Amino acid sequence: MDGFWEGDVQHAYWRQGSRHGLLRYAWTVLVAGITFLGLAGSPNQSAHAQSAVTAETVASGLSYPWSVAFLPDGGYLVTERDGVLKVVHEDGRQDVVAGTPDVFAQGQGGLLDVVLSPSFEADQTVYLTFSQGSPEGAGTSLFKATLDGSNGAGYALVEGDTIFAGNNKAFGGRHFGSRLAFDGDGNIYMTLGDRGDGPRSQDTSDHTGSVLRLTPDGDPAPGNPFLDNPAYQPEIWSIGHRNPQSAAVHPETGALWTVEHGARGGDEINIPEAGKNYGWPVISYGRHYAGGKIGEGTEKAGMEQPIFYWDPSIAPSGMAFVTSDKYPDWSGDLLVGALRGQHLAKLTLDGEDVVSEEQLLTDLRERIRDVRQGPDGFIYVLTDSDDGKLIRLRP
């Protein structure tokens, strides 16, 4: 951009004797006005104009909301990290859903992802991930239940069951993951963090630091890469992940994409393939918090490279591919929430290459925990605070 912004407007054109000079000047002022629209009061944008979207608050007062799913009747199913599941209505009203599992609500742990079954309209099946406590510590588990809102007395999860529980629980409140995404065969990808204990991501007898692939009942999915290898847990799809809090299946290729937290640097976008090793903590970009080098470096034979990384880290959580036509020019883009970064990253893709990156919603100054495209085609985000908001992006 250099017509107006290249900074030379002070030498206005009309001094040069062009017969169109005055007309051009008038046009400059008009267009500069349009360009400035929406920049008022947002200091970040002085250096960083953004694609024009308006943040419309659907609901506020949510306590550290973590995930949102869209009910066919237009309501929103929202998890709060301290263990509450709510139905949020379009007018902002909120109903607590009974029947949720007990959660280990410490640190980053608690009630985490929520997704509807692909056959939700027929069976009202809902999946939740959560940090499950025990005398031996906590791990990440998967809960399956039926959402009942038919009795007029409120909402409840019924026939709830913990259908999968990660092994080797541990104390501490860090790095539970976790996101869910359905593949095209109805199986479920589930991401697990390393519980703050890096070597567990390379331990194939351990579910943590891995992407799992499960049947709708929580069993190892057919075709998983290590079903016949006793050194591996049969649920494992890929290993070497640090703390993936974003997962989505690409709308065209059907491949799983994930985004995981790095340390002080090294947040990664990966396209986890069956049986592959994504390197944590042996290889990583960025540095440890104290500045030290991580592991052996950034590359190693037998370990995969991310397709993109952030250094320093933005703390990514939530992701969505844009398929709707509500936003000019966004179709096919990848959106990733940023907690520490306090923005929504919009990445334009050419296949598996990131060819452009833009930071949206910087003027909100909110930590973004989740981003989803609703069935209405609009993008929704959740902000991570004790007054958390469900926000709709209006083009």
Place this chain on the structure above:
Amino acid sequence: MDGFWEGDVQHAYWRQGSRHGLLRYAWTVLVAGITFLGLAGSPNQSAHAQSAVTAETVASGLSYPWSVAFLPDGGYLVTERDGVLKVVHEDGRQDVVAGTPDVFAQGQGGLLDVVLSPSFEADQTVYLTFSQGSPEGAGTSLFKATLDGSNGAGYALVEGDTIFAGNNKAFGGRHFGSRLAFDGDGNIYMTLGDRGDGPRSQDTSDHTGSVLRLTPDGDPAPGNPFLDNPAYQPEIWSIGHRNPQSAAVHPETGALWTVEHGARGGDEINIPEAGKNYGWPVISYGRHYAGGKIGEGTEKAGMEQPIFYWDPSIAPSGMAFVTSDKYPDWSGDLLVGALRGQHLAKLTLDGEDVVSEEQLLTDLRERIRDVRQGPDGFIYVLTDSDDGKLIRLRP
């Protein structure tokens, strides 16, 4: 990043009964302190911590400095857009160099790039690009001279000659380009903007909106792709460029890389190959200033794609590949100045893919006009203002 930043520090670990709890908490406070270092007073960085470099001002009071070259004796040769060439000394003193060409100092036009000949130590040859006025308008020209500082009476360019002048001059002060970069054979790449008149970038009889390749004497270089094609100017290397104000030869591949300004969106990084068409104004990412779609879209057969683009635009000017070992982890990265963006973009590359992008120097709140790696291995930038600065980045 999610250890401290994931936002759950408020649920401190030591409540969980871990025997290392208090020790962990102490370490958290220590490391958080280190991490915050350097963030004070820079609002942008609350959302965007940066690789740690310190901006050290070598000289200030420069008038819209455009380009810097490094003299073997340790001085800096700096162009100011209004037509002045200076030798800037390490202590900040500035000597005006006599013998510069008359420039058309209007709008974006004036005295632009300066580079030393690869054989400068033997012949003291200097190349300058500049906007050259005439009764028919202005165009971009190339000036070659010998720098004489040997007589103790100050610096002068002697034996100066305009060895190339772009054809089809025009009125108006926009889009002159221009940067120079030597290829491995001693020929010179020279970038020219479209003079604010997009179709000229597709006009092969016209030098504007093109990358040229010239001999050290300003003639069409041997091996140029259109030497035998009368429809093309023989200096043309590639066409379809809007306003490239960055050019550098890759230190390993020897290929030319350029960065050009888009409109409201669509700044591009290209690797211009001989005889190819980079699409402006037929294809481009982003939008016109008034919001309208540009040309025919973003792709077309026979026109090349950028390897990366910015939308909205950052207004890129100046670029440098990092080859020095002064900055941990930066080797091989590409630096691009941003005028409107008011930062230094650091792009990590995997071959021709951008795999990570970071904004540096946002706390300066200065428009960055040029970035170079000096022979001392340090990175230098020029800020674009009436109190322009030459800044050295200290790791």
